[in-house]
Amino acid sequence: MKEYSQEIRALTMRWVRRLSREKFSMLFTLVQPMLFWLIFFGNLFQRAADMQVTQSSSYISFLTAGVVVMTVLNNGLAGGVDLLFDKENGFLERLMSTPIHRTSVILSRFIFVTTITSLQVLVILGVAWLFGVQPVTGFAGVATILLIGMMFGVGLTAISMAMAFSVKSHGDFFSVLGFLSLPMIFLSSALVPLAAMPGWMGFLAQFNPMTWAIDAVRPLILQGWAEALPHVGMVIGVMVLFDALCLYGGARAFRRAIG
Amino acid sequence: MSRPVAIDVSHLGKTYDKVRAVDDLSFQVYTGEIFGLLGPNGAGKSTTLRILITLLNPTSGSATILGLDSVKDADRVRQTIGYVPQERAIDRFLTGREHLELLADLYHLSAEQAATRIPQLLKLVELEQQADRPAKTYSGGMKRKLDIACGLLPDPKILFLDEPTLGLDVQSRLRIWDHVRAMRERGITVVMTTNYLDEADQLCDRIAIIDGGRIKALGAPSELKIGLGGDLVSLTVREHDRVEQLAAAVKHLPAIRAVTATANGLDIRVDSPEKALPAILEAANRLTCQLEFIDYHRPRLDDVFIAHTGRSIKDDQPKTEDA
Structure with missing residues (x-):
């Protein structure tokens, strides 16, 4: 157990070090969702969006939940990228040739991605707060939002790592990533409530786990516990299932690649 | 003449997607020697090496490293070996010292052990000056030296080197050869793959010529040449x-x-x-x-190679899994 924590600490520190050395990349990754989506998109659509439809006092307050979950989505789906590069340049082999527990590398990645995403979510909520969006459920609500984000993020990171271990080249990886990310956003309640979508899009969006996450985060920010709790209960159930599926698939891909 | 055996490979086979990358290999590596797996790209030498370092499981046969089975005792095997992968297996963003510190934790060294061993290794491979610069600033030869330091960090009984001088200039190559010989002096058994004939000839005590996943010839380079x-x-x-x-x-x-x-x-x-x-x-x-x-x-090793495989090592051939 002592050895296991020594390995995981060292491996997690490596991801932190890498991030801190890629300052520009870090800056853009962190700033992008806030700048593009929350500030630009949120303010841009302030008047175009119908408050009757969004059921909120401003579009930006409606959008905040979407941007939080989009951030979880993007970070999660990109969570396997570093492992992909490690696989391609042989660093992963070097790590796996040491007497570490076979799960350590993956676990370190989960810890890292989850931590970074949680920090980013906090920053997004902070920026939203500057635009007058205050989560009505307070600190407990923010903690619940983080929990939902973590649960969703774990499954997404598992998908990303499974892809990283399965693809033949990193070109394939980024193609799939680019292909997955935007449809996941458009076919969810991130930008528009389901009820206001064209029928077929609303239908598809129901099956998107992102919709479930957003529908729980949004009332935590806008409405209050009474409205939020049923959704929160639901999303936790859905995410347990989602994570189980993703982790199972991820474990299989990992075993095939490493074993 | 029975020398102590460090590695015993018996009827080893590995099939990927119906391609036989390694086919019924049997050989022994003696303690304290430099053993070379020589062959063109795709011959199966990297696959063999990966099985020996427990990264791949064989489909048939077995490999025993210091009496430990490469599959059943994989974890204990990993504790006794060092591995030097091909050149690019380096994290560009970490410094040389950070590479060693990371590996020290992965080999579960105590802080005191790491604090004494890491400076020793940096000194050994002459990287003290550059130890705190990120690896992306290193030349090919410096990366290779860092690789070797990483391989030596666990104080291994057996060191595995994958194409140790691939893509290096002549001077760096000779340096690396000196390092490999120095390891033998320290009593470390060295197993390396190479597709350079002169490297196999000058550096290795014994070589196995591998082609199409099979051993075509096995012995000391001089013996093989006389054998012609x-x-x-x-x-x-x-x-x-x-x-x-x-x-x-x-x-x-x-x-x-x-x-x-x-x-x-x-x-x-x-x-x-x-x-x-x-x-x-x-x-x-x-x-x-x-x-x-x-x-x-x-006779040069070229001639040995041609005599046993029917072609020159430089000849192109369909690439099988050798990544």
Whole structure:
């Protein structure tokens, strides 16, 4: 157990070090969702969006939940990228040739991605707060939002790592990533409530786990516990299932690649 | 002669997607030697190496490393070996020292052990000056030295090197060879893959020539060369119709092993060039057979390779899984 924590600490520190050395990349990754989506998109659509439809006092307050979950989505789906590069340049082999527990590398990645995403979510909520969006459920609500984000993020990171271990080249990886990310956003309640979508899009969006996450985060920010709790209960159930599926698939891909 | 065996490979096989990358390999590596797996790309040598370092499970047969099974005792095998992958297996953003610190934790060294061993290794591979610069600023040779330091960090009994000098300039190559020899002096058994003949010839105590997933020849480079049957004298004859006559005359001369006709002359295997050459020239003179060109060389590892695989190591061949 002592050895296991020594390995995981060292491996997690490596991801932190890498991030801190890629300052520009870090800056853009962190700033992008806030700048593009929350500030630009949120303010841009302030008047175009119908408050009757969004059921909120401003579009930006409606959008905040979407941007939080989009951030979880993007970070999660990109969570396997570093492992992909490690696989391609042989660093992963070097790590796996040491007497570490076979799960350590993956676990370190989960810890890292989850931590970074949680920090980013906090920053997004902070920026939203500057635009007058205050989560009505307070600190407990923010903690619940983080929990939902973590649960969703774990499954997404598992998908990303499974892809990283399965693809033949990193070109394939980024193609799939680019292909997955935007449809996941458009076919969810991130930008528009389901009820206001064209029928077929609303239908598809129901099956998107992102919709479930957003529908729980949004009332935590806008409405209050009474409205939020049923959704929160639901999303936790859905995410347990989602994570189980993703982790199972991820474990299989990992075993095939490493074993 | 029974030397202590460090690695025992028995009927090893590995099949990927119906491709037999390694096919019924058996060999032993003796303690304290430098053992080379020589072959072209895709021959199966990297696959073999990956099985030995427990990164791949064989589909058939077994590999035993210091008495430990590569599959069943994988974790204990990993504790006793060091691995130096190909050049790019480096994290560009970490410094040399950070690489070693990371690995020290992965090998579960205590902070005190790491604090004494890491500076020693940096000194050994002459990277002290650059230890705190990110690896992206390193030259190819420096990366290789860092690789070797990483491989030596666990204080391994056996060190595995994958193509240790691939893509390096001549000077760095010679440096790396010195390092590898120094490891042997320290009593470390070294197993390396290479597709450079001169590297196998000059560095390795014994080599296995691998092609198409099978061992084609095994032994010390000098033995393999002797095994080819002596030094080679090649004659180019001006009048091609005289070749047969000359062959008949040469065949019975002293110190001649074998004579084969080639397109425009003869290839003669000789035991001792000092005796054979004058006799051959005299025979040619006697027959007034004019020689255009005489070439004499000791068998090189190239010749061994061609003799056992039927082609040169540089020849292209369909690439199988060797990534």
